[in-house]
Amino acid sequence: MIRKTDPQAIAPYLKDASNFSLGFAEEVVIPETPEELANFLRTNNGPITVAGAGTGLTASRIPDGGKIISLERFKKIGGLENDSITAEPAVSLRDLQDRLKSSAFFYPPNPTETLASIGGTIATNASGSRSFYYGVTRDFVLELEGFLADGRSFRLNRDHKIDRPLELGDGSFIEFPSVDYTSPACKNAAGFYVQPGMSWLDLFVGSDGALGIITRARLKLLPRPDRFLSGVLFFAEKENCWKLVQDLRSDHAGALTPCSLEYFDRRALNRLRIKFRQIPDKVDAALFFEQAVEPGGDYDSLFDRWCENLLDRDPLLEDSWFAENDKDLEKFHGFRHELPVMINEENSRLGRVKVGTDMAAPDERFLEMMKFYDRELEAAGIDYVAFGHIGDNHLHINLLPEANDLSKAKEVCQNLATRILSFGGTVSAEHGIGKLKKEYFLQMIGAEALTDLKLIKKTLDPGWILGRGNIFDP
Ligand SMILES: Cc1cc2nc3c(=O)[nH]c(=O)nc-3n(C[C@H](O)[C@H](O)[C@H](O)COP(=O)(O)OP(=O)(O)OC[C@H]3O[C@@H](n4cnc5c(N)ncnc54)[C@H](O)[C@@H]3O)c2cc1C
Structure with missing residues (x-):
């Protein structure tokens, strides 16, 4: 060691x-x-x-x-077994994707940051652009191995439910405590996951390093699509982009079933233009979309359907981009990934602590949410960008204040949180609470529910050893 x-x-x-x-x-x-x-x-x-x-x-x-x-020495990827694979926690998403390249399978969770580790993505229940269709990391964890803070081992699969005690490697047992709290039903990465009748495994997924140490996981894979149909659509008016998103989501019976719907507001595009000069001038919003073409599917007819559907919806079709091959698709992913990278770099350069949101609202509040963000942010008079997983009503708003506007920026974030919570949403849909969003989390669930979560923590980690300072304090 x-x-x-x-x-x-x-x-x-x-x-x-x-x-x-x-x-x-x-x-x-x-x-x-x-x-x-x-x-x-x-x-x-x-x-x-x-x-x-x-x-x-x-x-x-x-x-x-x-x-x-x-756990940086835990880097092994196991063999493929039917439609699953085992990986140790330090395996990066990139390593896993590379390992699967020559197979007929792929691992859908794609939090755009491919250096993220399997352990970290499980501990944060990471999601990403394709989660809109395929689901979040939780949906792809079949088995977990690891240790509690006191060194007792656990080995879990999905059949091991919380109505039975957690069996540990030394033969001891832990009963799940009696709590009333349940996690919100929308896309959510805030706090421990708690649902009646869930598996113990689900409790550890998304627990932000505060309940156990993960040393190995078996991950579910899906058949690799033949290819992805993909494009970046530019809009002269953002409202038309929002309307398209809403219609695509409600068109359940239609052939258009995108797996990614990612938004860029005008300010995000203005920043990206520094690196991507081909972005047309005077655009108000953009939408990156992808749809899997399953084995045997007809790419050309799907492409025609997308074009027909887009004709009367006002994207600037002449200026929009469509992927012609895998290289183009990779470029579009790079385009999407570049924005948070640029913002993070800018924050580091200026010594600015991130003032960003990770909130999501239920589907039925989508348009209300978009209009609210627009109004509130324009009125605040602080520079910002809005981008992200619009298909899940989950935007990242990054406020970019001058040093003397920091407290005002925090106030704006607080107002956003209060409204999104009033919609029945969450303060963290994918990044987790960590050390930076504890106050929002308390506002989200309330003191009584927090007591329930503390009881779960104390049951598994009575010495409050793991992930101290994450999610909530003793
Ligand atoms: C540019 C950029 C874009 C991003 N986009 C997205 C996105 O679209 N969607 C998304 O979900 N996330 C996104 N992220 C966030 C990030 O990639 C995820 O939070 C990732 O899941 C963290 O993985 P990590 O290995 O870096 O973990 P770390 O940051 O090192 O740790 C995160 C947490 O996991 C715990 N942990 C790590 N390993 C273990 C283990 N073996 N056992 C128990 N606990 C463990 C840590 O204690 C900590 O609490 C983005 C990040 C960047 C920089």
Whole structure:
């Protein structure tokens, strides 16, 4: 087992993509086997924060004291078994995609950041552009192995429900506590997942490193589509883009079943134009879409259907982009990914803490939500960009305030949160709560529900050892 105590060696583990800079730790512990990890945990009684790849946006892997456990040596990908594969937590999404390239399968969760680790994506229940159609990470985790904070091991599959006790490797048991809280029904990554009759496995998915340490997962795969039909549509008026999204979603019986619907507002496009000069002038919004062409499907007739459907909807068809091959598709994904990268770089360069949202609302509030964002943000007088998973009513609003406008920007975020919660939405649809959104989370679920979640935490981690400072405090 490698142990690092030199501050310079620890420093890289005190960062993630949130630009949060207040972390500190006494040591980084790097086990090489599950046995080493278990032995360490059995003798440890101080706080532990698990490090993934550090692409998270909520500072959840950044400790405020104690030790860091990095599973960076856990990098094995197992063999394909029918339509599933095993992976250790440090395997990156890119490694997994590369491994699957020569197979007939693919792993749909695609949080655009391919350096993210399997462990981190499971701990945050990451989603992404294609989750609109395929679902979120949770939907693709079939089995989980790992350890509780005290070193007891667990091995779970989907049949192991919470109405039976959790069986641990040493033969001991833990009963699921009696709680009233249930997680919201919309796309959600805020707090522990709790639903009646769920599996124990689902409790660990999305638990932000606060309930257990994941050392291996079996992941579900889907047959790889023949190809993806894809385009970036530009609109002269944003309202026409919103209307198209709404119609595409309600056209359940139609042939247009996009797996990604990703939005860019005018300000996002203006920023992207620095790197993508081909973006037409004077556009008000853009929509990146993809639809899988399943094996045996007819690409050309699907393409014709999209064009027919778009004709009377006012995208600037002459100026819009359509992928002609896999390279183009990759470029479109790069285009989508570039925006948060540019914003994160800009924030780092200016030493600006991220003031961004990750909220989602239920379908029926979609247009109301879009109009509300538009009004509220224009009135605030602070620079911002709005982009993201519009198909799931899930936009990322990034406020980009001057230093003296920071508290005003936070106030704006608070107003957005209050309204989205009044719609029955969530304050985190995919990034998790981590250390940066705890107040919003309390506002979302209320004190009583928080007591329920604390009870779950204490049941599995009575010493409050794992992920201290994430989601809520003792
Ligand atoms: C440019 C950019 C775009 C992004 N776009 C998206 C997006 O579209 N959708 C989306 O969902 N996310 C997105 N993200 C966020 C990010 O990629 C995810 O949160 C990712 O899932 C975190 O993985 P990680 O390995 O980097 O984890 P880290 O950031 O290192 O850790 C995240 C959490 O997971 C815990 N953890 C890590 N490994 C384990 C383990 N083995 N056992 C238990 N707990 C563990 C940590 O303790 C921490 O609480 C984006 C990030 C960037 C930088």
